[in-house]
Amino acid sequence: MARPVRFNITPKERDHQSHIGVADAPEGFTGEGFFTTKLSEVVGLARKNSLWPLPFATSCCGIEFMATMGAHYDFGRFGAERMGFTPRQCDMLMVMGTIAKKMGPVLRQVYIQMSEPRWVIAVGACASSGGIFDSYSVLQGIDQIIPVDVYVPGCPPRPEAILDGVMALQDLVERESIRRRNTEKYQQLMLSYGIQ
């Protein structure tokens, strides 16, 4: 069956008003000239829509990420327009590709240099579990050295899958309590990785 032609046959009128995506306001109480809501929801909303990604790309998943950043998939739609290539400015570490054991301390150092709050996405089979490289030289998943928030499966994952992972992370970020990073449980998690 032929694919129905849907694209570019009826170009839309340019409309600068309704094409701009705006995040929905959190639940709250609205009156005339004021709006009240919880601070944590505002902070969550702000963090969610202004993630600064730090790409740590070592192999083919990095190529897929380049496609994700490009115009077609447009990673910038999610408020993550700007890649920061210094860990000190970024809060979303995206590990893409095989991490050799010798690379492990480097990755750990990059994670330690990021300031709180920080999140980690393991993109692809190698970063998540070592993938096909069940070998003496390859780290069997980056969660052996740093905590991971979202795993994206695939070898390599398509750009849609990476975007799905980012959206899953956005949900985590939105719902995260602003006190989470100070809790005992979080300190224990960091200590279990020997960080701090």
Added chain:
Amino acid sequence: MELTNEHIKTRLTEKFGDQVSDFVEPYGMLTFEAPKGLNLKVLQFLYDDPELRFRFLTDLQAVHYPENKERELAVVYHLHNLTDNVRIRFKIFTAIESPDVYTATQLYACANWMERETYDFFGVNFIGHPDLKRILNVEEMDYFPMRKEFPLEDQTRIDKDDDMFGR
């Protein structure tokens, strides 16, 4: 005069007699063997001889043959005569209990990292090497991963315990 395999073989036999042996020519590349104590003498001769002039060390690595008792580890030198564009392969064998081989770093500076790599993966102890330590693997590694008794798979994993995964 063209430098033929036959001529190289004759020169080596004149110099070292029976000690160089097992001349073969797989795919036209002259390959021979010598006792491991003689490796530097043979290399020096191949380097200095005005006709042979093997002044370039293309590659150096080891092979593990667990079934060859007392000669489990082979160290292989690939040499290149850049003037006549002729390549040869030179092997020495050593027992795995005492993998001590003289270093070629004094003759070929590029042997430095190649010998470190060979040490890293096969545990060949190059006597006289200026800085014999691991080069590619993590420094904490406590075995030589290319030796055949060590399985390829990462033994620290516990979630893949299937026979399919070699554990």
